[in-house]
Amino acid sequence: MMEDPYKVLGVSASASEEEITQAYRKLAKKYHPDINPGNKNAEKKMQEINAAYEHIKSNKHGGVKYEQADGTYGPQQRQQQSQGGYYGWGSPFGDNWEDIFGNNGPFGGFYGGRWEQQNAGYSQLQLAATYIMNRQYQQALQILAGIHERNAAWYYYSALANAGTGNRITALNHAREAVRLDPNNTDYQSLLNRFEQGIYEYRQYGQGHGFDMSTMGRTLVNLWLMQVVGVFCCRMCAC
């Protein structure tokens, strides 16, 4: 973090949560890649803004980075235990993915030898890995939050811990990042494949049942037309 995050967002260090949010959204309106397609500078700037925002938020909330799961909302306390066999494909999220990886879990031969050469954060990563092996994903996430060096291995463990707590999007993103940072690592690729397997199977299955899975969705014009026509239409005719 080179620059002062408050400066990046253009707020004072004493700014309220609301002011910070507003500042963030104002900047996003200017630099977000969606509004600036193809603009590499805007993309870079947006990354800076996101990093600054995350930094400020995590400091305000006592070290909990926004990638953390917060399994504390009421109904979700009813831990959604994923059990039982899945026909065709299995969910790699929740507590059932050990079955998919077999007896060695996702660590197989990885745990132990390879990254002993790492210096900073070595024992912390190992601790996180241990928590993950024991299915204590929240603890693993806490440990991971405290590790500042975000290398491929960090993203790998983060993906696993997030998957265990049901943070699917974060898990997928981090698995992708691990592979991006270390493309030759078969464990990382294996994990990413596991997450992406569902995508493949969903499309295959749909195709198998006669649905054209390659053209799902509409363009903006289509959608608008559909909604305009929908006012007049009973929606049940073959149009």
Next chain:
Amino acid sequence: MFGYITADSRTMQREDKARYQSVYCGLCRRLNRQYGNPGRAALTYDMTFVAILLSSLYHTEEAESFKRCGLHPLRKGAYISSAVIEYAADMNIILAYYKYLDDWNDDRNARARRKSKSLEQGRSMAKDRWPRQYTAISECMEQLGQMEKDNELNPDKPANCFGVLMGEVFVMQEDSFSAALRRMGAALGRFIYLLDASNDLKADIRKERYNPLIAQTDTNFKPMLDMLMSECTGEFENLPLERDLPILRNVLYSGVWTRYLKR
């Protein structure tokens, strides 16, 4: 967030379309009977899917009647009555109530406020009948509101929250199917929530509104959405269903993408 669980009628067989419509009409009739015009106005296709799914799963006894509809006087169509239809109607009311409340909170839309008020009685009746589902819906909507206020940029949090909401709606009664239905509903809920967010992203950035996907570096959300649907269909294909499979598959593999805006 509502109106996404729909069928793609272009690829449906005629009998399936008729069946789908008869359930929809059944819901409409029930809503009108129980909750009057405001109830009928709250009708969506989302709960039609749930009704068909649960009716199939539980081999629910149904009564088919024929009536001329006030809104469609030229058609004399079939409509279904059953315990599941009654359940789906009640869920429809609660969800509609919170949708209008959400609209009202979002942009102080006066019409939304009137609509939510008109559903007060219905909401209260449905609440008494289905306290577990009602609590889940109201608590989740509240938490979602809070996350919007807090500008929660981890998309998993609000998505999982809405997932819990849908999961509870899918479980009419606690039994051996509950766990699977919860997982299926939750997966669908996550999908819908983020599909909605994906569709709204550009506009939300421009209007400086909350969007959980704003901090995502990769804005090609299709694989993510496919992944979320795959969890839903993974559960679905495991359920011991016989009836209405073509309709249900139509919705899950095609219909839910009807309003997906390609990026």
